[in-house]
Each structure stands twice: as structure tokens, then as C-alpha cells.
Amino acid sequence: MFRIVSVINNNVTLAKNENHEEVMITGNGIAFQKKKGDIIIQSKIEKVFRLNTEESKNNFLALLKDIPLDFITVTYEVINDLTTEFNYPVQEYLYVTLTDHIYCSYQAIHKGNYEFNKLPDVSHEYPTEYIMSKKALKIFKDKLLDSFPDNEIDRIALHFINAKSGENQSDKIQINRSRIIIDKVKSKLKEYKIERTKRNSHLFDRFMVHLNYFLEYLDRSRSDNSSLLDMEDHIKVAYPLAYEIGNEIYKIIACETGVELHRSERIYIILHIQRLL
Structure with a gap:
């Protein structure tokens, strides 16, 4: 069960689960005519994003101001799924930088000014990140734009490489x-x-x-x-x-x-x- 903490817009709401953990929930009309304290209808829920820190909440809200919701939710899902599958810890800012990057590439393609920059091949030195990036691009093609070029693989991989967290x-x-x-x-x-x-x-x-x-x-x-x-x-x-x-x-x-x-x-x-x- 989820209870509304704050309505962001008709399709996005900040909520708490039964363990009082904050999550961001999306769904078509999920928050329409809803207010703080209301229980969210389970059947309307499309995505649930766990917000581990205040920074993660602020990042999500900042992205919503400039970027369409589907780009945010797909990118968040890609990061969450791949970092879990590959046991790959990342820093929080990856959610912002990768979402920004994918949306900018999408806009450039539609405006006809996408540039095929030659980046270093990371497949040998960073094989895990390269595989993750290939999987990510496939999802972006399936869910956002099927004409994303393969040139994006190295670009996405660099985002994962730079955001990898560690404790040394x-x-x-x-x-x-x-x-x-x-x-x-x-x-x-x-x-x-x-x-x-x-x-x-x-x-x-x-x-x-x-x-x-x-x-x-x-x-x-x-x-x-x-x-x-x-x-x-x-x-x-x-x-x-x-x-x-x-x-x-x-x-x-x-x-x-x-x-x-x-x-x-x-x-x-x-x-x-x-x-x-």
C-alpha cells in the first residue's frame, strides 16, 4: 500500500510505502484529484522508483522540469535493472547525466544535427560497461526511439564508467x-x-x-x-x-x-x- 506525500502532477506522486520509505510513483492519472494522505489505487501504478536519499528525490524532481516523463522513467529503469543484474554500484548523479544525455541525443536526431563523434573503443578495457551499454541502447531503441545509432554504445558506456562508485x-x-x-x-x-x-x-x-x-x-x-x-x-x-x-x-x-x-x-x-x- 502506498500513501501520497505530495502530488507532483496528475501522473507523478511522491508517496510512502508501508515501511515509511519514500518512493516516486508514476501512472496515467494516478494523482488526479488526489491529495496528501490519500491511498494510491494499485491498478493505476505503472512504475515505482525507490528514493534512497534526499539527493535522489531532488534529482528526479529537477529532471521533471525539463524532460518528458517517459525519458526519465525508462532511463531510471535501465539504470536500476542493469546495475542490479551486473552488481555494479553507481553514484547518484548517473540518473541525471544519462537521462540528460539520452534526451539530448533524441532531440538532436529529430532536429537532424546529431553528430557521430569518434570516441575511444571501451569494449576491451571495460567489457562489463560495454555489455551494459549495449543492453541499455536496445531498451532505449525499443521504448523511446528505434533510430538511436550504435554510436551511442560507447557514449552510454562512458556514463557508467564515470559514475561507478567505490570505497577505496x-x-x-x-x-x-x-x-x-x-x-x-x-x-x-x-x-x-x-x-x-x-x-x-x-x-x-x-x-x-x-x-x-x-x-x-x-x-x-x-x-x-x-x-x-x-x-x-x-x-x-x-x-x-x-x-x-x-x-x-x-x-x-x-x-x-x-x-x-x-x-x-x-x-x-x-x-x-x-x-x-
Whole structure:
């Protein structure tokens, strides 16, 4: 039995089960004319997502603001099923980054501007992640868009690779380093009067999640995105303030990590800043 905690919209509700654990429940019209404390009709339930942390709840709600529900539920199901099948622990931000990625790829295909970037073949060095990614792509093709290209396999695999969690000392060092950098980024944003508010919370939280992902990705082999580099001059003129702030954040990351960053990575940051502005 599930009892409503908060109605998100007609098709999504935050609820608690008999063990008082919070879950996100979806279903066509499941919360229509319902209120806090009402019992959910079992026959209307389509998906139940367990929310292990406050972060997982906030991530789900942030995604709902920008991304259609079916992309969120399918991606969550893919992650939950594959990580269980392969006993593969992941960090919470994977739910956001992979959902974002799949939806962006979907939009690019429909707009006719999908780019077949050449990524390194991960099948030999990361065979488990490669198999997981192939299975994930099949589900995305079956449930979302049958024209997703096989080029997505390596891209999806990288999301799993970068989000894999562990408890060894190097992981702890990485986490501490990331926290220090993120604190410095927040301080820099505050200098420009950019802080998390009720109005911008989903954009601000999304930037923080992607910043975590970006920091995880830094020490792995990567390549510059030539299409973004072609846009740099235009972005500098069109978004001068975002460019200024993004460039300062880019310098903070380079200084703190000692990693030689690619120019396209700065552009990703600038585009996030422009959304916040």
C-alpha cells in the first residue's frame, strides 16, 4: 500500500510505502484529484522508483522540469535493472547525466544535427560497461526511439564508467578534491550574485551534478569537441558575462586539478552559466 506525500502532477506522486520509505510513483492519472494522505489505487501504478536519499528525490524532481516523463522513467529503469543484474554500484548523479544525455541525443536526431563523434573503443578495457551499454541502447531503441545509432554504445558506456562508485582511498581523495573545487565554484558564482534560489533550483542543481560528472571525467582519456570549438567566438560575443564567469571557473578547475583542460570543456561550463543568468 502506498500513501501520497505530495502530488507532483496528475501522473507523478511522491508517496510512502508501508515501511515509511519514500518512493516516486508514476501512472496515467494516478494523482488526479488526489491529495496528501490519500491511498494510491494499485491498478493505476505503472512504475515505482525507490528514493534512497534526499539527493535522489531532488534529482528526479529537477529532471521533471525539463524532460518528458517517459525519458526519465525508462532511463531510471535501465539504470536500476542493469546495475542490479551486473552488481555494479553507481553514484547518484548517473540518473541525471544519462537521462540528460539520452534526451539530448533524441532531440538532436529529430532536429537532424546529431553528430557521430569518434570516441575511444571501451569494449576491451571495460567489457562489463560495454555489455551494459549495449543492453541499455536496445531498451532505449525499443521504448523511446528505434533510430538511436550504435554510436551511442560507447557514449552510454562512458556514463557508467564515470559514475561507478567505490570505497577505496583514491575515491575518497577524488571526492574531497571535488568538494573543494565545487565550494570554490560556488564562491565564484556568489561574487556575481548567482546563488541557488527556489526559482533557479533545478538549473543550479543540474549544473552542480554536471560539475561533479565533469570532475570525475577529467582524469580519463578524452578529446576536444570540434563543433563546440567552432562556436566559441560566437558564444564569447553573444554571452560576454557568462563567458567571463565560465572562464574564471575553468581556471579554478585547471588550477586545483593540475589537468590540462580542453577548450570545449570551458564552453560546456559557459553554457550552464548562461542558463543560470
